Amino acid sequence: MAYEGRVGSKMGGGGMASHSATNQDRRERLRKLALETIDLEKDPYFFRNHVGSFECRLCLTVHQNDGSYLAHTQGRKHQTNLARRAAREAKEGKGLDPITGLPAGMIGQQIVQPRKNLIKIGRPGYKITKIRDPVTRQTGLLFQLQYPEIGTEIKPRYRFMSAFEQRVEQPPDKNFQYLLIAAEPYETVAFKLQAREVDRSGDRFWTWFDKDQKEFWLQMFFKTEREERYAGVPGLARR
Ligand SMILES: [Zn+2]
CATH class of the missing domain: 2.60.40 (Immunoglobulin-like)
Structure with a gap:
């Protein structure tokens, strides 16, 4: 059989099952999955400009599509800026989220899962x-x-x-x-x-x-x- x-x-x-997938397929799948689970409209830094591309208002970067914006939010630059902003706001004692108790600037990090399993060893x-x-x-x-x-x-x-x-x-x-x-x-x-x-x-x-x-x-x-x-x-x- x-x-x-x-x-x-x-x-x-x-x-x-995963052997057959190329890296590109894999990236595309991850992108779709992420877009299904993440509501970009709730991201305070996500901005769709008048020419139809996407901007990160935190890092002042421009992205051609939502997937590329999403990848950016997972990148080091965005994460570093988020952490900086959160630290600054905490220091200034403002903008603590009443529900989570986290600085409001952290809210853009909603899509980052706890990273305890970050390193997979194959x-x-x-x-x-x-x-x-x-x-x-x-x-x-x-x-x-x-x-x-x-x-x-x-x-x-x-x-x-x-x-x-x-x-x-x-x-x-x-x-x-x-x-x-x-x-x-x-x-x-x-x-x-x-x-x-x-x-x-x-x-x-x-x-x-x-x-x-x-x-x-x-x-x-x-x-x-x-x-x-x-x-x-x-x-x-x-x-
Ligand atoms: Zn950014």
């Missing part, structure tokens, strides 16, 4: 084994991810995501779903799987984090085609 070849291939891309090593239950004939996958530098208090987390939830691959393909595994300070990785129902019954699905080996295990089986076909039909779905 095509999806198995995909998920199992370590080299040459396709195994991880992707974990991983191994995927195709498995098959000899009794039920169910096919499945065993994931083993290596996190040698994982934080001491961190336990890897996983989540299944539908094609429509994710934003990396556009347009979404309903034939696939994604398994995401996250563990700081590593990058979150996504594995592209066939969009079949995962069997959650009994001991079919389990995860385990080996704290000594710093290895995360996840085993999953897909429901059999028969089970999927008869799901919802009373008396037929369960073994």
Whole structure:
């Protein structure tokens, strides 16, 4: 089956969903994502001038589009100016935001998340084994991810995501779903799987984090085609 070849291939891309994206795609995605989550109109320094370009009223810079303005607000110059202004206003004792208690000048920093995970150290090593239950004939996958530098208090987390939830691959393909595994300070990785129902019954699905080996295990089986076909039909779905 095509999806198995995909998920199992370590080299040459396709195994991880993000391999296929160029840097430019990635930047464009980040820009879109940022624009979806940030309301530029609430940024006190954002200004659309009469020729349709954008200005930063803090740094007095001009930008050709909103994405470029956005990139600017994340840059060192803008951040430094924000911090300077905030410090100055705090010193002058004016403009404390009544809700946050922060200097009003900080408000332009709303889009900067707390930076505790700023430094990502790359992707974990991983191994995927195709498995098959000899009794039920169910096919499945065993994931083993290596996190040698994982934080001491961190336990890897996983989540299944539908094609429509994710934003990396556009347009979404309903034939696939994604398994995401996250563990700081590593990058979150996504594995592209066939969009079949995962069997959650009994001991079919389990995860385990080996704290000594710093290895995360996840085993999953897909429901059999028969089970999927008869799901919802009373008396037929369960073994
Ligand atoms: Zn600026």
